Amino acid sequence: MNNVKGVVNVKKWLLAIGFVFLAAIGLVACSGGSSAGGDNFKVGMAFTGSKTDGGWCQTAYEGLMKIKSQLGAEVIFNENTQPSDYEKILRDYAKEDCQVVIGHGYEFTDGAKIVAEEFPNVKFIVTSTDIGNGKNLGSIQNSYQSGFLQGIFAANMSDVGVVAGVGGQEIPPIKNDILGYDAGAKYAKADVQVLTAMTGSFDDANKLKEQSLSLINQGADIVMVDADHAGRGGYEAAKEKGHYAIGSIAPEYDAYKDSLIACANIDMATAILQTVELVKEGKFEGKNYLKGVEDGIVTFTYNPALEDKVKPVAKEAVEKAVKEIKDGKLDVMKYIKL
Incomplete structure (x- = not known):
């Protein structure tokens, strides 16, 4: 009888240890979800046009691919985003555990301001505007x-x-x-x-x-x-x-x-990469990052032909x-x- 009780007590003890172990894993997973420097660094980007447009959206997509290859991030994106969905797509990406959400283009400005307030632990970046809230919302601009x-x-x-x-x-x-x-x-x-x-x-x-x-x-x-x-x-x-x-x-x-x-x-690809890198390093300030000739982002080239x-x-x-x-x-x- 005593042997039976001993076996039962051992089983209870092992079960309790198991619960503690699982809880610890859960806590680590939760903290990892809000840490920009974690292994599950995730970045979402929305474009107003096609990633193969040969210009504005394509260079941003190339930046997203650099974020994937150089920062080891998981990336998701949405092409040809319609005006009625600007705010929604930013919110959806925040809900999908993205540490960084990027609206590529001035058109995302209003939506980003709203959604950034709803998700204070997510960093939002909008290009071609000068917004910033000093916390989790910033922008990239090229001036004149x-x-x-x-x-x-x-x-x-x-x-x-x-x-x-x-x-x-x-x-x-x-x-x-x-x-x-x-x-x-x-x-x-x-x-x-x-x-x-x-x-x-x-x-x-x-x-x-x-x-x-x-x-x-x-x-x-x-x-x-x-x-x-x-x-x-x-x-x-x-x-x-x-x-x-x-x-x-x-x-x-x-x-x-x-x-x-x-x-x-x-070179929006590099400008976006540099700004997201600040997030991962914990140096993002929630301000307007002005990128131009001085940074090597704006250059002037000629057709070889x-x-x-x-x-x-x-x-x-x-x-x-x-x-x-x-x-x-x-x-x-x-x-x-x-």
Whole structure:
């Protein structure tokens, strides 16, 4: 009888130990879910367009892949997010235990402000805006530098003193690029005429082509475009009229060897990676991270197939501006007319 009781007591003791062990595992798992530096580091990103758009969304997707390969994160993403779902997708990712949730584009600003309040332990990042709450909500912005360099180049390339700039949706980052373009052109040539327009779309390449043709017909002999996928319409318009186009964000030189002569590149992939890395290191401050020429995020490149068509004075002017920005001698903001 005593032996039976002993066996029962041993079983109870082992069972109790088992419960304690399982509870300990549960506590570790819970704490790991809120730790940015844990093995289960998870990042969610939402795009307004396609990850293969050749520009804005594609460079962000490339950043997400860098986060996966270099930071060892589990990543999830949503393409072609509709306006009615901006807030919802950010909330869904927070619920899915993402330590970092990224809304790629100014359009996610309002939704991120709301959802960040609901999930104080999750870090939210929005690109192309200047928001920050000092806690768990921050942003990445490129200011006016890319447009400024495009304007300097265009003014020095133009044979007639008339240049054009066409944007897509009329949202702050696109309007800022157009403002920078206007300022850069007039910084380079005080008497240059700058014609600008917005199409209201990042998808309608035909509409952007027609708008570009309209500005060319008004006298412009070079056109800058900043309209994501729709920007391809500007390259086609320039080709049709025997002129050159200047791209934004990411160059598609191989596809447009006859017309896309240069591009103001914005390495959002690296900018996003660097900001998420701050989260994992516990250094994220919930502020606006301004990334530009000084950080190597904004650069200016030329189409290898057309580089011999670039006027030396235009290349020299851009190189001079880049150096002066890096050296702190040129403050682009002083020339922006808001």
